[in-house]
Amino acid sequence: MPDAEYKPYNDAITQATPQAKAAAIEAYLTAFPKSACPDSREYTLEQLTIAYAGTNDSAKTIAAADRVLQLNPNNLRALFFETFFRKDAAGAITDPAAQISAVDVAAGYAQRGLTAPKPASMSDADFKTLQGATFPTFYSVIGFDAFLKKDSAAGIDAYKKELASVPVAQTQAVGTPLQDTFILGETYWQSTPPDYLNCAFYAARAAAYAPEPFKSQWTKIAKYCYKAYHGADDGYDAVVTVATANLNPTVGFQASVKPAPTPAEIIAGVIASTPKLDALAPDDREYIIQNGTPDQVAKVWDAIKGKSVTYPGGLVIASTPTQVQVAIGTDPVSSKTADFTFNLTPPEEIPEPKAGATPAQKAAYTKAVAAAKKDADAIAAATAVGQTVTLQGTFDSYTPKPIMFTMSDASVVLPTPAKTPVKSPARAPVRRPAPKAN
Numbered sequence: 001m002p003d004a005e006y007k008p009y010n011d012a013i014t015q016a017t018p019q020a021k022a023a024a025i026e027a028y029l030t031a032f033p034k035s036a037c038p039d040s041r042e043y044t045l046e047q048l049t050i051a052y053a054g055t056n057d058s059a060k061t062i063a064a065a066d067r068v069l070q071l072n073p074n075n076l077r078a079l080f081f082e083t084f085f086r087k088d089a090a091g092a093i094t095d096p097a098a099q100i101s102a103v104d105v106a107a108g109y110a111q112r113g114l115t116a117p118k119p120a121s122m123s124d125a126d127f128k129t130l131q132g133a134t135f136p137t138f139y140s141v142i143g144f145d146a147f148l149k150k151d152s153a154a155g156i157d158a159y160k161k162e163l164a165s166v167p168v169a170q171t172q173a174v175g176t177p178l179q180d181t182f183i184l185g186e187t188y189w190q191s192t193p194p195d196y197l198n199c200a201f202y203a204a205r206a207a208a209y210a211p212e213p214f215k216s217q218w219t220k221i222a223k224y225c226y227k228a229y230h231g232a233d234d235g236y237d238a239v240v241t242v243a244t245a246n247l248n249p250t251v252g253f254q255a256s257v258k259p260a261p262t263p264a265e266i267i268a269g270v271i272a273s274t275p276k277l278d279a280l281a282p283d284d285r286e287y288i289i290q291n292g293t294p295d296q297v298a299k300v301w302d303a304i305k306g307k308s309v310t311y312p313g314g315l316v317i318a319s320t321p322t323q324v325q326v327a328i329g330t331d332p333v334s335s336k337t338a339d340f341t342f343n344l345t346p347p348e349e350i351p352e353p354k355a356g357a358t359p360a361q362k363a364a365y366t367k368a369v370a371a372a373k374k375d376a377d378a379i380a381a382a383t384a385v386g387q388t389v390t391l392q393g394t395f396d397s398y399t400p401k402p403i404m405f406t407m408s409d410a411s412v413v414l415p416t417p418a419k420t421p422v423k424s425p426a427r428a429p430v431r432r433p434a435p436k437a438n
Helices: 003-013 018-031 040-054 058-071 076-090 096-114 124-148 152-164 176-189 196-209 214-230 236-245 263-272 282-291 294-304 330-335 359-382
Strands: 308-320 323-327 340-344 388-399 404-413
Touching: 003 018, 003 040, 018 040, 040 058, 040 076, 058 076, 076 096, 076 124, 096 124, 124 152, 124 176, 152 176, 176 196, 176 214, 196 214, 196 236, 214 236, 263 282, 263 294, 282 294, 282 330, 308 404, 323 330, 323 388, 340 388
Parallel strands: 340 404
Antiparallel strands: 308 323, 308 388, 323 340, 388 404
């Protein structure tokens, strides 16, 4: 490189601050668009990228890295900066679809970084050191991209490789590996089916080393996953102890935590402890119909089919003169979703008086019509949407999911008017004879 070019080049490369270095390199590249030493161009652009990274200017860092990759698509440092700053910039995107797309682009650079070949001019030791410095970020971004896309298998693979690629102490300090330990737990949680035990392990490990408020937030997730797997809170402290001491679950950890009873096991216990299955509480009956084995469901349904029951306090969800849909179970009432359909028995028709009917017969007809209308109005008021009502009906059929029992020969049980107490007639005071004089 001639002296006339070397001096501005050297002055630029040796600037003390990132801002000054970036400005000086840009000036040098403008003054010497075609360097007398073309082999130095890639290195110079690398230094420009590093300088912009030092200023935390994502846009300029990415633009500089783009210029490096135009010269060498396999430049590992440029691929690193593309990955890191593109993922960082994606964090400011509020639209979920756009954010996923941006992280996906960053992960594409990460994948290229993992397979980038060693430059001929770099020693094996130096290239291995560079890979050690860049690979954890590559794995982290690939894992996060998979997490956002709900590709749990790819996310778990990437995050576990990230944690294995850094010193264990780094996974215990505030930073990306600790945060990714928690996201690894979430990735297990969103697996199909959810892997609650591994979720509990990694979330508990992350919480053990995290500062507040993350410690409390992550502990909630760890306990939720543990309870979802085990069915209760007991034994959670033992999981925290193992997770705090180990980067990954130890041999025998899975066997040390007893899973919660399966729905079939829970139902078997309910059936065995209930002498009369037709007396099951509505919530228990609905749980069995929705989650039991065919034999368990058949036992419960055979016990109630064709039986007439009265249900007080049904929350009216929908109503017509011939049908009332109500919520009776705890969850249906909470979600305001009907779980019972009562098909009402139509009222008896009142025959009109025949020609030549007596005044008494006509009066009786008029009285009966008025009474029927009064009943119909009372039923309409009692079954208005949002009211609670008592209904009587016979189990006729059901659908399990969503749960719906259909009741035939149904009727609305109207409240009985309170009777006005009849007062006893006042009694006259008892007149006692005057005592006789001695």
